[in-house]
Amino acid sequence: MTLQDQRVVLLGGTSGIGLATARLATAHGATVIVASSNPESVRRALGVLPASASGTVCDLTDPAAVGAFFDRLDPFDHLVYTAGEALSLLEIRSLDLARARQAFELRYFGALNAVHAATPKIRRSVVLTSGTAADRPGAGWSVAASICGATDALVRALAVELAPLRVNAVKPGVVRTPLWPDDFDYTATAESLPVGRIGEPEDIAEAYVFLMNQTYATGSIVTVGGGNVLV
Template structure:
């Protein structure tokens, strides 16, 4: 199966995993629309995508802006949400609750708001693919907020799969991936030594899972882990 002649909207699709997903979807024949909050990031992404791709800067924490973005789109087949901010570990003893709420605002409420606004534009037989993370299954010190977001998204996927049926709703659960969001928070080499696959993930590794879920007509409420064995060690 391929995405030939389908339309795919990727929020957070201008860098890292989102951009890799946009590129792979385009290789399969999809028309891709990418969005993120940074106009210059959108423009850079469009230079890496086919001429048929489109992009727009949208504040994904602004529900009115998100609603206006989807209202301006023609019907499409798949929504992918990969948006996130640079990873910051927050220890409970020194917790900045404002920062914690901000993380939920983009990664959880941003996803929920995007789905709500997108549903009227999604064609029959289409799908939504959200993003969770391995931290929800195997957190470390400082991961309470990140793990909580992952757990919330996991539950959201299952609930939406029931509520929005027969529209399919799934998620990808990455482990450590070599993207700008992780760059300043982790030592990639040290992390790789502890993983069964002996390397951290690349955006292209994770993109394949998003495209698989878009193509898989019998998957809904599914969460596909692509974590290099993170939860095993």
């Protein structure tokens, strides 16, 4: 399978899983366009991506900015949405509803609006990002699990509404990225997983590229979590 001569737009494609996906897509022959709200993150990403890549600064929570971004683009093959902010627990007993709503802004409503704005330009597929919190939440994960569950439902609904455009999602488990807290115990988590190690961004990138290439998959949510939903 190959992405040769295809154009991929990655929102959030400047660090972590998104950047790993951008790098792998270019290795498969794609031309990538990455976007992030952080100018320094865009600059760093373009420093490690091939010269054919391009990047832009865009506030993905601003519908007008996202609409203007896609208006400037020529038609492209795949939209990949990996944008997210640092993970934090929100316990019900001390819930700040404003923070809970804010958590949905980038991860869920940002993705929903991106698909809305981009659909007229997309030729082949959309790949969104969910998470295994929807299937195996812990204490304090009610908001995060809700976002992931909403994304799962969105993928299935969009796959029907936008057909024959394909819409899928990747559902990562614990992955070594800057979005996890500095004091997160990767060692203990690795020991609890059937695969015996923590995921790396490159592991997850393989799933995004697979879904871009897999022309018979739509409404699919691919879990890549080292078996964390089993234990």
